[in-house]
Amino acid sequence: MNRIKGLIIKDFLNLKTYRVTALFILILFATVSFINDDILSFIPIFIPLCAGMIGISSFNYDNITKSDRYILTFPVSRKDMVKSRYLYIFFITVIGEVLAVLLSIILQSIKQQSLVNVIEVLSISLGTFCGIMILQIFEIPIMYKFGAEKGRIIQMFTIVAIAFLISGVAISFIKISSISLEEFLYIMQKYGLIILTLVDIFLYFLSYKVSVKIFSKKEV
């Protein structure tokens, strides 16, 4: 476990060079959303999205120094490496999420000077979080399979493909189960987040297993 901790620390320390840029982006987001009076459709979505992207960028850092090969000279297994990567990306997305929630609440309370709708902030955030996780479920194995360079391009196509896939699944679900669109939207509104969260957790674990399999065969 210590070794996994060490690898996660490495990924976080790599971000030191990002500090100024990250702060700048944060302030920019805050200001723009504040002026546009559109805090909730901006902050809780874009900040975690950026955090997730930063998490994935750890593959690029590794690629620059070919650190996979070096790390494998340590008493560290390939499985440890994949595990640490998943945990790191998860942690940094959560940090982005928490930051987004806090910032939304603070900005809202300054703006409205009235009661802040915490439930709304949280449900939007959780929704985004689940969305980002779905992206990562595909992104991470792709990065392992194709490497950081090619992975980035393939990743773009995947995002589009996932969008189609999800809507496709939803539409065929409606067709097969003979529920009307209205009924479906109602169900989604009521239970959507819970279903999404459960499916996410399951798929995230599956994605990890797939990545371990891919990485264990990879020549580094």
Place this chain on the structure above:
Amino acid sequence: MQNILEVKNLSKKYKGFELKNVSFNLQKGMIMGLIGENGAGKTTTIKAILNIINSDDGNIKIFNLEMKENEKQIKEDIGVVLDDSFLSDYLNAIDINKVMKNIYQRWDENLYFKYIEEFKLPKDKIIKEYSSGMKMKLKITVALSHNPKLLILDEPTSGLDPIARNEILDILQEFIQDEEKAVLVSSHITSDLEHIADYITFISNGKIIFTKTRDELIDNYGIVKCSKEEFKKIKPKDFIKYKKNKYEYEILIENKNEFKKKYKIDVIDKATIEDIMIIYIKGEK
């Protein structure tokens, strides 16, 4: 004397390259130089020893333990320097300590910073801003700071100036002062190894040509330079390989003194490891 590293029949097939039945042993207290042309299989051998790549066949024993079954335990006692790969370019020496103390059970923080001071490495500069000599010294520092018993270095002197190379050779000799440790170092800069290596293992085109002590090679091997007529008189069993140059024949022989007794040829030079390598690769029999 006890073997620290035993490599037996290591084989790995790639498209266009094959590592074939690589075998050698490294004893305690010794420095072994792994030499060969670029693409000869030095790095592949090292990667296979460390189980970074899956070999198709063969067996690795380190500290008398099977590598495949005791990988983590063995790797706690190995320090590795790879030519083109490191932890990250964006960390500084202090950050690296924070990472590494979680990686090795016996990571010695004090020793690490002692080396950092000794090599005059800046603590707060990120590695990207280091010179190549500094970078290599940092890599070696990291490899030494958990008190390994076996040091494996892939091309530690390539791209360095003579002064930095010299310092690195010093570090390696210092390392084997207590007789329990050993060094395996690959290099295509053979003059570095000519002095300090106890054993030279020569690999070419994926195959081991020989493992010999430095003295056997340097004191006994020779290069005969002669004319075509003189060359014709030499029996094939008395030389290893020859190379036909524009004005002379260069012939690699295994024992200068015995050769002198048999043939009357004036020019017999000492063979450097580089000479031996070149005639083995380029020469004919």
Place this chain on the structure above:
Amino acid sequence: MDIIISNSSDTPIYEQIKEQIKNKIVSNEIKAGELLPSIRSLAKDLRISVITTKNAYEALENEGYVETIPAKGTYVSNKNIKLIREEQLQKIEGLIDTAVAIAKISNISKKEIQDMLDIIYEEE
């Protein structure tokens, strides 16, 4: 203690070391019972391989100049200093023999040779 090694020389490095240490023992620069540097530290300081140094020490041991005590080190041996001195004396006698022979042929007196010896000896 100076040991000077030539890489371009035809004499193997182990032999160069052996000869130089031998000369130092004979000239009493290194005294009987004195500890020689360890194989590894000598190798490091001369920047040569451990096996080369080991070969040199082994050759010295075979010729009786040094003794190795396991786990302690290599010492200049005691018992042989007399023998070595005798060897040297014999060598000198031989050389003087030749000198005297030449002197007799050329009619050079004993006195002249003695004077020559005094001068050469003082010069050293």
